[in-house]
Amino acid sequence: MKYSQLFGRTRKSQKQYESKNQTLLQQAGFVDQVSAGVYAFLPLGLRVLNKISNIVREEMNAIGGQEVLLSALVPQELWEKTNRWNLDVAFKTELNNGGKFALGWSHEEVISTIAQQYIQSYKDLPFAPYQIQTKFRNEARAKSGIMRGREFLMKDMYSFHVDQTDLDAFYERAKDAYFRVFSRVGLGDRTFVTFASGGVFAKFSHEFQTLSDAGEDTIYLQRDKNIAINKEVLTDEVLAELGVRRDELEEVKAIEVGNIFKLGSRFSEGLDVKFLDEKGAQQFPVMGCYGIGPSRVMGTVVECLSDEKGMVWPKEIAPYAVHLIDIGEGARGQAEFVYESLKKRGVEVLWDDRDLRAGEKFADADLIGIPLRVVVSERNGKMLEVKERSEGEVRVIELEALSAFV
């Protein structure tokens, strides 16, 4: 992609928000705020978001998840079956004939109602559909850039099992899959599985909490034992159960990037999803649900991995692999050659082909945060000057040697 043709661009003057991700993503032209908690993703931002979604997709598929796309409009009657119609989070709307709907802020009702048609026998279980869809939540106060919005992208998976044992086994596989997701997006070393409130049917749920001062949650860490506990469930009883002492805990701020939850049979009972077991007896499937918000993950990466010059994207989710810069008119032809060569090799490259001075191009490259910067100039002739965004070292190499960096 040639930067001169890109929809969206960097700004020199940018309001400095309290939220780093809001400031940097807007300044670099990755997102545009439409309203409080409502964001449009521009080409660069969408590329990142899609890469995160694809990682999630791959890892969910790897444990047997099956992708679906549910409806965003969810009728009142479904919510009423589970007593969730009158909740503040819901954006409500209605048809011209008066039928009432809420925009989906979670989809247990929809998926369970559909599942009901396909679950008759224990032989039909287990399965785990998931979707990646925009969720709508009527937050009283949107905040923190793209991390707590009124609409946001969410991967939600729901699993259905014949019994608790089967759920427990799948739950552990989902937990592992979540670790792989956070590792791949570059947050692995600072993301902890955290004991959190389990609601009515389970003692705990598990949150995936990424350490960051920008986080809304307070968690307590025992790093040696790799145990983390959300402040909301920190009691002496819980500490005893987990085998940790209060005085060995470290209090930290964290961002909840994922949450997995054992639902038991609340929804299968509420929505009357039943199957016949081996003995011909009617049973309710045991369910689990598993959420990750790709847009929140994107914001979290910005919060955690940026520096004073701008964003620093990990390779797996960077909008492009290479940020090509040509300096001086004499380098234009060589830049064109390098650009075409890289594209032919399947390397994703953003070429800043604007007729600007070097300083502006460097500053924009730092702000945008693509992992590898490649400079061509008359000074370097046919050689390429490469520098990784995350470190300072500059190397001069031949085009053929570039594959070692991307």
Add this chain to the structure above:
RNA sequence: CGGGGUGUAGCGCAGUUGGUAGCGCGCAUCGUUCGGGACGAUGAGGUCGACGGUUCAAAUCCGUCAUUCCCGACCA
């Protein structure tokens, strides 16, 4: 939903005791520049959030509503 701040050109901002609006960036044209956000010249671009009130006169004072940011509350 309570509390505080904010609203003026595409973006970031200034605008004093009321007298119908400026600066920087960006943008357009030209020239000089050209390895860490260059410089000069010329130019385009705003019913000052909305509505109502006070006044000869309102970006400016008063009221209401909407907006946005932050703190808190909330957060299957």
